[in-house]
Amino acid sequence: SLVLPAEARMDLSLEMVQRARLDGEDTIILPLNYRCNSRCRFCIIETEIDARFEDTTRAVFEEIFAMNAAERRFTRLTISGAESTIHPDLEPLARAATERGGFEVVRVQTNARRLKDAAFARRLYDAGVREYFVSMHGHTPALDAAITRSSMSFREMSQGVANLMALGARVISNTVISADNAPHLADIARFLVSLGVRESQLWSFLEIGDAGQADQLVPLDVSLAPLLEALAIFEAAGNEATVKWVPRCLLG
DSSP states (O other), rough: SSSSSSSHHHHHHHHHHHHHHHHHHHHHEEOOOOOOOOOTTOTTHHHHTTTTTTOOOOHHHHHHHHHHHHHHSEEEEEEOOGGGGGSSSHHHHHHHHHTTOOOSEEOOOOOOOOGHHHHHHHHHHHHTEEEEEOOOOSSSSHHHHHHHHHHHHHHHHHHHHHHHHHTTEEEEEEEEEEEEEGGGGGHHHHHHHHHOOEEEEEEEOOOSSSSOGGGGOOHHHHHHHHHHHHHHHHHHHHHHEEEESSSSSGGO
């Protein structure tokens, strides 16, 4: 069913907790909503967004908070979306996670567009969101707009990241290597360094399911040289970089 009752969603969330426990992880990721203010060309939950999946209820989060407060199994809660910053419950949920949920760290996966509002960024930070995994896929407004399909994304994201830096938040950039941006990875790396981002993750796009995104797949003979140049730029700046879904034997 495209619309799950609260009980079914809770069962799924608790199953995620159990799997994480069995795997020995200290982080649990919970989606808050399936709405977004961007429309990235390689979004891996585009099907769910189109189907208008319901938001995760507070009851699901409260169940997780109660379990973790009792067992102290997880130290980090990562709240994902689509885009969780557009959900009105993000701030109180983040506060509850650290105050009574047994979590030491709250991380938000975000495009940082709403964080252009410095007051909102401050409220989230004060609520306990100290880590931000920020989607940053282009180094220019034109490239960013082509990927996110929003003419305002680049400006808002850049200001949002600046606000997070001013607060002293931990910012990890999240860059999808796609057909659109693969030739520009070195310039993207320079852009991230210029913003003060000290940790970056880059992952090669893989089409999930049948979402009609095959045009975003990029051959390694196109992406590898720019990727290696980007990694050299990060290394020279003393930045930490993580690469996903690229054969390690090719990275030298």
